[in-house]
Amino acid sequence: MIMLKELVGNTIDVNEEGFMTDFTQWNTQIGEALATENEISMTPKHWEVITYIQTEYKNNVPLSIRKIGKSGVVDIKEFYTLFPNAPLKTATKIAGIPKPVSCI
Amino acid sequence: MFKVIYTDNQYHLHRSQTALHLYCVICNSISKESKSNTNPKTSKTITMKHKKNILILGAGTAGTIMANQLVKEVDPHTWNITIADATNTHYYQPGFLFLPFGIYDEEDVKKPIRSFLPDEVKFIQDKASEIKSEEQQVLFESGKTIHYDVLIIATGSTIDSSEIEGMNGPEWRKSIFDFYTFEGAKALREKLATWEGGKLVVHITEMPIKCPVAPLEFSFLADDYFGKKGMRDKVDITYVTPLSGAFTKPRATQKLEYLLKEKNINIVSDFAIESVDNENKSIKDYSGKEVPFDLLVTVPTNKGSQVIEQSGLGDELNFVPTDKGTLQSKVSANIFVLGDATNIPTSKAGSVTHFQAEILFENVLRFIRKEELLPEFDGHANCFIETGKGKALLIDFNYDHEPVEGTFPIAGIGPLRLLKESRMNHWGKLAFRWVYWNMLLKARPIPFVKARMSLAGKNF
Known part of the structure; x- marks a missing residue:
């Protein structure tokens, strides 16, 4: 089910888990706001990870924690420090892309 | 250059090819060299019509089904079907779940590979060491090289406990077990038979894994097993998963979590394991969470076959990038992938392989006939x-x-x-x-x- 959500003056489409369903609606302001909602205070390193995730998504590369750990951007430990608890879920939510389907 | 290999009263021509010419009639160009390479026993039949080769790597569920399907449809005068596997035993892998609890015996889960293959299919017991997609060849550990016109990769997935620090340390097969291998399931049966109870942790290292519901089933069966032994009160069962819930799909998760609760099984979710502490017997995750165990039953990282890695054909887990509808590999048009070896976003399970096989079979035939493949899976x-x-x-x-x-x-x-x-x-x-x-x-x-x-x- 897709719902409309108001965020920093923008209307975005999200699913029941809060993941954006239309990446074209995303911008850095929205990313910042989604981060705040998830109790993340964005730093340049956070943005580096988000940019990497978005690039992989645009290239249709399936994402996984292992993949990000081997990206050269962060190792898994750092990824957890930046986005605690469920980093892939939180980072993809902020990046405005669907929840990765690494879990089947 | 031609190399003629005499096998089973047939000559197979092997030739290096850099491009795919599935329909090229190699027989037109049979060199004098190969004709002169006669064998007295078959020299009469050497007016040979060159046959093309379908090579299947892996004789597990996927490869065996495929061999049986293809043999019914492809023209035996034009095509040889060869299947290769490192072992000669076929394991009924779903049975590994029942082995630790004594529900199945060893004999219930293993049979000779050959008895499930049609006579017309040539079986080679040899381990593939490299796939050379440009040359359309597979190299084997014995030194043998096989040329193919169509390759079907059905090399499955295996566990790799060395991926996590400490997992295969001193406690491996003492208080840390897997049940995804025949040996692991057997060792666990011995352990469970004499175990006096304590903290049982059933754990998934990372996704994807073969048969993603198996660890849940293991937890349910353990509850039943210890209940029947009259010692359920001495066993504390915890299910630890990297997922956010018992399963990935919402309605099934709801149902399965209800069952876990009903059976008094704890669940720890979003647990991304970093290491196993053998000394203090606990698993630790990247966020600092720690779960102690007396007996750890883990599903280690699942990876595709080594030959995929050695050939540079896989992703970071050695699974082969594959079109999710047609099952054609993204490596080369004449390489198809079936079963657990693919990277497609569905479960790695026997049923999936069975359904894929029907689609792939049709697509291999279409490929041979130079027709468009159907994205039917x-x-x-x-x-x-x-x-x-x-x-x-x-x-x-x-x-x-x-x-x-x-x-x-x-x-x-x-x-x-x-x-x-x-x-x-x-x-x-x-x-x-x-x-x-x-x-x-x-x-x-x-x-x-x-x-x-x-x-x-x-x-x-």
Whole structure:
């Protein structure tokens, strides 16, 4: 089910888990706001990870924690420090892309 | 250059080719060199018509079904079908779940590979060491090289406990076990038989894993097993998963979490393991969470075959990038991938392989006939989930539809119930072993069960 959500003056489409369903609606302001909602205070390193995730998504590369750990951007430990608890879920939510389907 | 190899009264021509010319008539260019390479026994038949080769790597569920299907349709005057595997034993892998609890014996889960292959298919017991896709050749450990015109990769997935620090340390097979291998399941049976209780942790390292519901089933069966032994009160069972819940699909998760609660099994979710502490017997995750154990039953990282890595054909887990609809590899047009070896976003399970095989079989024939491939595979999976005490659940889903309640395989009738515990489902699971050995591997149609998922009889 897709719902409309108001965020920093923008209307975005999200699913029941809060993941954006239309990446074209995303911008850095929205990313910042989604981060705040998830109790993340964005730093340049956070943005580096988000940019990497978005690039992989645009290239249709399936994402996984292992993949990000081997990206050269962060190792898994750092990824957890930046986005605690469920980093892939939180980072993809902020990046405005669907929840990765690494879990089947 | 031609190399002529004499095998089973047939000559197979092997030639280096840099491009795919599936239909090129190599026989037109048979060199004098090869003709002069005569064998007295067969020299009369050396007016040889060169045959083309379909090579299948891996004689597990996927490879065996494929060999049985292809042999019925491809022209034996034009094509040789060869299948290679490192071992000569076929394991009924779903049976590994039952082995630790003594429900199945060793003999229930292993049979000779050869007895499931048609006589017309050549079986080679040898381990593939490299796939050279440019040259259309596979190299084997024995030093043998086989040329192919069509390659079907069915090399499956295996566990790799060395991926996590400490997992295969001093406690491996003492208090840390797997049940995804025949040896692991047997060792665990010995352990469970004498174990006096404590903290049992059932754990998934990372996704994807083969048969993603197996660790849940293991937890349910453990509850039943210790209950029957009259020692359930001495065993604390915890299910630890990297996922956010018991399963990935919302409605099944809800149902399965209810069952875990009912059976007094704790769940720890979003647990991304970093290391196993052998000394203090605990698993630790990257966020600092720690779960202590007396007995750890883990599903280590699942990876594709080494030959995929050695050939540079896989992703970071050695799974082969594959088109999710046609099952053609993204490596080369004449390489197809079947079963657990693919990277496609569906479960790695026998049922999935069975459904894929029907689609792939059709596409291999189309490829041979130079027709367009059909993107027909819909991600269909159908899994029994043993819940203990003689009951089971059944789930049926695909790329687009999550498991829901309903009836299967006949809409409105069943006799199996979807996403509901029933005794009939349990009998279905036990009967499936017979179906597996006698129908599925031999590619005999299973009544009412279709490759593409049916929406009928389901309550969406």
